[in-house]
Amino acid sequence: MTTPDHQSPPPDASRPESKDRIYRSPSGIAGGVLLLAIALWLGIDALISGSGRTPWLALASLILLVPLVSAFTLRPAVFANEDRLRIRNPFRVVVLPWSSVVSLRSGYSNEVVTPSGTKYQLWAVPVSLRARKSAARRQARGSAAESGGDTSAVGTRPGRAQTDQIMDDLRELAEARGKAESAQGEPSVRWAYEIVGPAVAGAIVLAILLAVG
Template identity: 50%
Template sequence: MTSPTPPAEPQFADRTYRSTSALVCGVLLLVLLAVMAGDALFQGKGQAPWLALAALLTAVPLIVAFTLRPAVFVNDERIRVRNPFRTIRLPWTEVADVRAGYSSELIAAGGAKYQLWAVPVSLRDRKRASRAAARVPHKDAYGRFSPGAGAGSDAHQHTAPPIAAADQTIMELRGLAERAGEPTGESTGTTGSVRWAYEVIAPAVAGAVLFVVLWAIG
């Protein structure tokens, strides 16, 4: 009797998208909070240490949730979106669209919308990319390069116009979704799921309740 063949492992690791600025801000906020709360914990009197502990219990999970936690993991089969309080897992066959307006969104085949916190849209970045694209030489209808700031010795090298980082990420995600084909609504053996991040919610709520109780009895 032969043993069942184990499922094939993914050939490549997931590609990860995260916001560098959010990571930096998160680390700085945690360091600042540790310095402020540490002073109250070790040198405070009365209820000050307990209030500082409750504030830490509330603030640390929230800072982690909104800065360090958000990420998007993708491979050729599915996308996993880790937002501050939820984790969404969808196969590409259940993704209708990925778009970026004033925020980045994942549209499921059923119509549900999920924001991609790890891919923030920067209007300033878009304006900067638009100005840079205007300086890139491009061909007209006759195949001639247009004159301008970018024309000159490098005019013969036609380069793609620069785009904002968020828009570039959305283009890559949309390409993976389009490669999987149109959503069929049929079961493919892999279904989507949405899971709440109770490991973030629970300590934040507990810390908030403790802080209110200590403040009330103090």
């Protein structure tokens, strides 16, 4: 155990870094691909066949919309390993060593809470009330079948909704690794300028074109 007069030793560099568990929203990705395909189809058509200011308006709109659509659909992801939780949200990347994770909450959204009380939403793990209700109904039917002596349904009885199960897995990892030496540290937040920059530029150009008339 270290004393206040000594710094904690650096993590063992010889220890291989554990692989990330990656969580993303399949429905979000599918929706994003569809929206981007429609936007690109309409935008490219306006660029090629449009006249006057239309091609410029189409170009500015694409510069604005493509980053935004990507940010809210394709970009969100949660990466978890034995040392830290990394949350890639639309406009920020949050890195939380497990020691800085106080709790993982599930309500109308899934979020992680730090010791300072700061909350970060997990965009890549959205809450589906419909999935919760469906899982609860299936579990109730499985319990009824088991209590009625129908053992054929016991082995296949589904559990919790997928996103709730993901949150359970993250809670278990946080509890197991929260005191590990390699999981100590402070939260860090980085803005996604690669998303914010193009979107702001597109918005400015579009506003100027609309104002000029």
